[in-house]
Amino acid sequence: MSGLSGSGKSTTAGRLARLSGAIRLRSDAIRKHLAGVALHEKGGDEIYTLAMSAQTYSRLIGLGTQLASRGYRVILDAKFDREAKRQEALAAAQSQNIPLIFLHCTAPTDVLKARVIARSGDIADATAAILAKQSMEPFADNAAVTVIDTTLADDEIQQQLARVFEGD
Secondary structure, eight states: OBOOTTSSHHHHHHHHHHHHTOEEEEHHHHHHHHHTOOTTSOOOGGGGSHHHHHHHHHHHHHHHHHHHHTTOOEEEESOOOSHHHHHHHHHHHHHTTOOOOEEEEEOOHHHHHHHHHHOOSOSOOOOHHHHHTOOOOOOOTTOOEEEEETTSOHHHHHHHHHTTTTTO
16 A cells, blocks of 8 residues: 555555455555554654664565565555665565555645545544655556545545456
8 A cells, every 4th residue: 555644545454455355465564563552552753763664564475475476465654755665665565575565555745634634533643734744655666556535435446456466
């Protein structure tokens, strides 16, 4: 998965996991676990440093690769907003001959902001101020990416998700 905060990636990842029987690994949960922060406790700035992000993605990708290499379907639920992190995931998958596609969740900026503001009971810590600082680096030309507009009707999103694991 990829997308900015509020883009619907965790909701979409959850739907896809239920639909396909895949294991969903959330970067939010891994980050908090690594930092020793309870899941529903708000994390401070110290868990959102570049070093902690690197550690979080490394663990996320490592766990995902380990599970996928054992035959499990895996969803990595994280922003993957930086091309370097996407390339890291791709290299790990290729080293184990694991197919990898990115589902990139999108929505207009006003929708992203409204979703982040309305969020409650979720482990994600993003606020409207954090969202305002986020940006997505473009995907490489050769990237296997499917864009999902999460403002579409549920049945349209469901149809897109039903095709994700076709042929594996």
